[in-house]
Amino acid sequence: MKLAARVSRIAPSPTLAMAATAKAMAAQGIDVIDFSTGEPDFDTPEPVKAAAEAAIRAGFTKYTPSSGIDELRGAIVDKLKVEQGLQYEKSQILVSCGAKHSLYNLAEALLEEGDEIIIPTPYWVSYSDQALLNDATPVLLATKESEGYAIDPAALEQHITPKTKALIINSPCNPTGATYGRRMLERIAAIAVRHHLVVISDEIYEKVLYDGASHVSIASLGPEIAAQTVVINGVSKAYAMTGWRVGYAAGPKDLITAMGNIQSQSTSNPCSISQKAAVAALRFGEPFTKQMVAEFDRRRRAIVEGLNAIPGVSCSMPGGAFYAFPNIQGVLGKHGPTGPVNAPTDLASYLLKSAQIAVVPGEPFGSQSHIRLSYATSMDTITNGLKRLRGALEKLV
Numbered sequence: 001m002k003l004a005a006r007v008s009r010i011a012p013s014p015t016l017a018m019a020a021t022a023k024a025m026a027a028q029g030i031d032v033i034d035f036s037t038g039e040p041d042f043d044t045p046e047p048v049k050a051a052a053e054a055a056i057r058a059g060f061t062k063y064t065p066s067s068g069i070d071e072l073r074g075a076i077v078d079k080l081k082v083e084q085g086l087q088y089e090k091s092q093i094l095v096s097c098g099a100k101h102s103l104y105n106l107a108e109a110l111l112e113e114g115d116e117i118i119i120p121t122p123y124w125v126s127y128s129d130q131a132l133l134n135d136a137t138p139v140l141l142a143t144k145e146s147e148g149y150a151i152d153p154a155a156l157e158q159h160i161t162p163k164t165k166a167l168i169i170n171s172p173c174n175p176t177g178a179t180y181g182r183r184m185l186e187r188i189a190a191i192a193v194r195h196h197l198v199v200i201s202d203e204i205y206e207k208v209l210y211d212g213a214s215h216v217s218i219a220s221l222g223p224e225i226a227a228q229t230v231v232i233n234g235v236s237k238a239y240a241m242t243g244w245r246v247g248y249a250a251g252p253k254d255l256i257t258a259m260g261n262i263q264s265q266s267t268s269n270p271c272s273i274s275q276k277a278a279v280a281a282l283r284f285g286e287p288f289t290k291q292m293v294a295e296f297d298r299r300r301r302a303i304v305e306g307l308n309a310i311p312g313v314s315c316s317m318p319g320g321a322f323y324a325f326p327n328i329q330g331v332l333g334k335h336g337p338t339g340p341v342n343a344p345t346d347l348a349s350y351l352l353k354s355a356q357i358a359v360v361p362g363e364p365f366g367s368q369s370h371i372r373l374s375y376a377t378s379m380d381t382i383t384n385g386l387k388r389l390r391g392a393l394e395k396l397v
């Protein structure tokens with residue numbers, strides 16, 4: 001069958017694919033150590049489940065307004081005001097089926113052929129594919145591990161052309177765990193305002209921050225930058241609700257309205273029950289998130305220390321999210337039983353086949369020298385996994 005050209009530009013999400021392979025192996029009884037999954041291993045908090053049960057019992061099981069229920073949009077307005085100091089009307093909020101869907105609606109409403117969108121690397125895999133699906137050109141802006149993956153303002157300016165429409169920022173970042181401080185956000189905002197770029201600020205890991213750091217939204221840096229920023233967030237990561245599929249976008253009214261129209265013609269409303277659950281998460285979820293992040297912090301220290309103890313591996317300490325992103329250049333160029341290990345993908349497939357360890361290779365994130373390990377998994381898995389990883393790497397010659 002002759003399919004639309006756009007489908008040939010993209011691949012299935014490699015992170016979801018690796019997680020599916022690891023889960024399938026485990027289902028076959030294989031003792032697989034899974035570092036690939038990009039979701040909290042915690043259960044959804046009780047008050048959230050209770051709100052969903054109550055919604056079902058009350059018959060809140062029909063279509064809702066396509067852009068989300070008033071109660072949830074109101075809770076999001078309150079959250080953004082109290083936590084980020086941002087002022088939005090409910091009409092500036094669109095609730096979608098996950099932050100990924102929010103980003104997709106945005107790409108569809110904003111981008112067209114000839115447009116360029118700047119994506120700092122390493123980056124979350126879907127940004128570039130969503131741009132490609134909407135006929136735009138992703139322009140990758142390299143950042144350096146040695147500089148904490150900070151965006152170099154001069155390099156950013158050099159990547160801007162008359163075709164540049166938007167810039168994506170993701171702090172804390174998946175996969176690097178890097179966070180952007182106020183000073184850097186101010187410099188990015190100044191450039192974005194000067195060049196009239198839409199800033200897409202993916203803040204999904206906003207609450208998964210360590211060492212007492214607090215999150216700054218670029219939209220909070222002044223009315224000019226606020227007017228051209230779309231804040232993307234959701235409940236998946238902060239409240240262990242990945243399966244419920246609720247995310248949202250907050251931004252300029254015309255853009256949000258256009259995104260809402262697209263949603264009304266494609267998916268209609270996000271799940272009614274999940275929307276009620278998301279209200280409870282925003283209202284009562286804070287203590288849960290604090291406990292979860294404290295546990296992630298313990299694991300973060302353990303996995304980074306363990307990785308740095310393995311010859312050929314070096315790992316910087318992530319400031320947020322729940323991923324370690326070790327540099328594995330020291331083991332590239334070696335040989336394993338199944339052939340040479342010249343790139344992160346070779347290493348990931350060697351680890352999966354020979355040691356039953358699932359990690360995500362760096363290439364789809366835009367790195368030729370890293371792999372990503374999620375530490376949203378038990379301390380036992382981390383301890384055993386590191387031992388096994390060390391053994392597997394020592395077998396390379």
Ligand SMILES: *Cc1c(COP(=O)(O)O)cnc(C)c1O
Nearest residue numbers: 098099100124174204234236247
């Ligand atoms: C997980 C993730 C998302 C999407 O989360 P949803 O489950 O779709 O809400 C968006 N951006 C980044 C960087 C993520 O890691």
